[in-house]
Amino acid sequence: MITVTEALDALFALVSPLATEDVPLRHANGRVLARDVAAQRTQPPFAASSMDGYAVKAAEVEADALFKVIGESAAGHRWDGVVGAGQAVRIFTGAPVPQGADFVVIQEDTIRRGDLITLGRNVGSKDNIRAAGVDFTKGTPLSAPRLLTPADIALLASMNIADVPVVRRPVVSLISTGDELVMPGEAPGPDQIIASNTFGLAAMLEDLGAHPRILPIAADTEGSLRAAFDLAKGSDLVITVGGASVGDHDLVAPVAAEMGMEQSFYKVAMRPGKPLMAGRLSGMPMVGLPGNPVSAMVCGSVFIAPLVRAMQGLPKTAAPRQKMTLAAPLTANGPREHYMRGTTTAQGVISADLQDSSLLSVLSTSDVLIVRPAGDPARAIGDVVETIAI
Ligand SMILES: Nc1nc2c(c(=O)[nH]1)N[C@H]1C(S)=C(S)[C@@H](COP(=O)(O)OP(=O)(O)OC[C@H]3O[C@@H](n4cnc5c(N)ncnc54)[C@H](O)[C@@H]3O)O[C@H]1N2
Numbered sequence: 423m424i425t426v427t428e429a430l431d432a433l434f435a436l437v438s439p440l441a442t443e444d445v446p447l448r449h450a451n452g453r454v455l456a457r458d459v460a461a462q463r464t465q466p467p468f469a470a471s472s473m474d475g476y477a478v479k480a481a482e483v484e485a486d487a488l489f490k491v492i493g494e495s496a497a498g499h500r501w502d503g504v505v506g507a508g509q510a511v512r513i514f515t516g517a518p519v520p521q522g523a524d525f526v527v528i529q530e531d532t533i534r535r536g537d538l539i540t541l542g543r544n545v546g547s548k549d550n551i552r553a554a555g556v557d558f559t560k561g562t563p564l565s566a567p568r569l570l571t572p573a574d575i576a577l578l579a580s581m582n583i584a585d586v587p588v589v590r591r592p593v594v595s596l597i598s599t600g601d602e603l604v605m606p607g608e609a610p611g612p613d614q615i616i617a618s619n620t621f622g623l624a625a626m627l628e629d630l631g632a633h634p635r636i637l638p639i640a641a642d643t644e645g646s647l648r649a650a651f652d653l654a655k656g657s658d659l660v661i662t663v664g665g666a667s668v669g670d671h672d673l674v675a676p677v678a679a680e681m682g683m684e685q686s687f688y689k690v691a692m693r694p695g696k697p698l699m700a701g702r703l704s705g706m707p708m709v710g711l712p713g714n715p716v717s718a719m720v721c722g723s724v725f726i727a728p729l730v731r732a733m734q735g736l737p738k739t740a741a742p743r744q745k746m747t748l749a750a751p752l753t754a755n756g757p758r759e760h761y762m763r764g765t766t767t768a769q770g771v772i773s774a775d776l777q778d779s780s781l782l783s784v785l786s787t788s789d790v791l792i793v794r795p796a797g798d799p800a801r802a803i804g805d806v807v808e809t810i811a812i
């Protein structure tokens with residue numbers, strides 16, 4: 423069996439970044455910026471007031487100073503004159519600071535009578551002016567590759583970039599296998615259960631910027647599985663769930679092999695997720711996930727998420743890990759890396775009592791995977807462990 427790191431490297435070797443497309447800014451959130459873009463303008467484009475008040479000459483600012491108000495500068499409507507000695511311009515937040523002025527006294531520090539203002543005694547030295555270009559100047563780049571966040575979308579809008587070059591969404595076909603499975607909403611027979619894995623994985627893939635397609639469930643026959651693989655043709659990635667182990671009805675590996683799959687690996691020294699397989703089938707990268715629901719989702723976090731990020735041009739790196747303090751002890755780990763479901767509390771992280779790989783209710787109340795290296799000794803409260811957010 424290979425290690426998780428070796429398996430991830432083998433998976434990365436199967437993919438390269440997809441093509442680029444331009445999308446409207448409104449559709450760019452969560453996508454990966456494909457090439458550097460440059461600000462189309464300077465922001466702010468003029469020296470702007472950061473407060474409502476009066477624009478004056480800084481050299482004249484002192485307690486009880488008197489000014490004559492000669493005009494008004496509002497956001498979107500500048501005052502075009504030049505501020506002279508003893509003069510002030512009424513100004514509002516976001517408005518251009520008029521020529522001749524280099525200080526804004528906030529209105530709370532003034533007393534106004536008709537056209538005259540008198541400054542108070544605590545005006546201070548803050549000029550309340552945002553210099554032109556203090557946020558960014560024309561040509562400032564936003565560098566690719568970059569997973570675009572809501573803050574990036576606001577920045578791109580401010581840079582006047584209406585269409586954004588992003589990496590195409592990977593089309594990922596998801597195939598559940600097994601006679602025992604029916605789709606959610608269908609009436610299961612007495613020995614049947616509902617297919618959950620493809621739905622959980624599709625949700626995960628959507629969050630990763632991919633375009634998942636849930637294909638019809640493949641029955642435990644060679645013909646049905648072949649038909650499902652045929653439907654997946656043209657995808658950027660095909661993922662099967664179940665049928666990966668050693669049972670008589672576990673057909674994924676033999677059928678894929680007959681269809682010409684070049685296998686990269688089969689079986690990884692991890693728990694859950696041991697019967698993971700990967701390779702290339704009909705020109706597509708293919709990953710065979712174990713059927714146990716928690717195994718499939720853990721493999722989604724550990725393997726599929728980094729893989730889909732790499733397909734979108736992000737660095738080929740493992741799922742990010744955070745160090746956390748244990749708030750409950752852990753028993754010694756065995757020879758496989760263990761990805762334990764856990765919950766973070768104010769005191770630290772606690773592993774779930776039940777770690778069976780069928781328990782979606784436990785996964786759903788967990789917010790981290792506690793990563794236990796192979797052979798990790800027993801751990802005590804206060805020890806530091808590595809975790810992956812889920
Ligand atoms: N003799 C051995 N038996 C098993 C081994 C082993 O090494 N030797 N490995 C175990 C481990 S670990 C896992 S994980 C499972 C994986 O088996 P498969 O990938 O072949 O999965 P299935 O047998 O098809 O299903 C396992 C389990 O999960 C349910 N399932 C499958 N697909 C779905 C789905 N889409 N949605 C919800 N639930 C699903 C299925 O009904 C089974 O209950 O093998 C162990 N056995």
Ligand code: MOO
Pocket residue numbers: 692693694695696697712714717718779
């Ligand atoms: O590896 Mo299985 O995925 O432990 O349940």
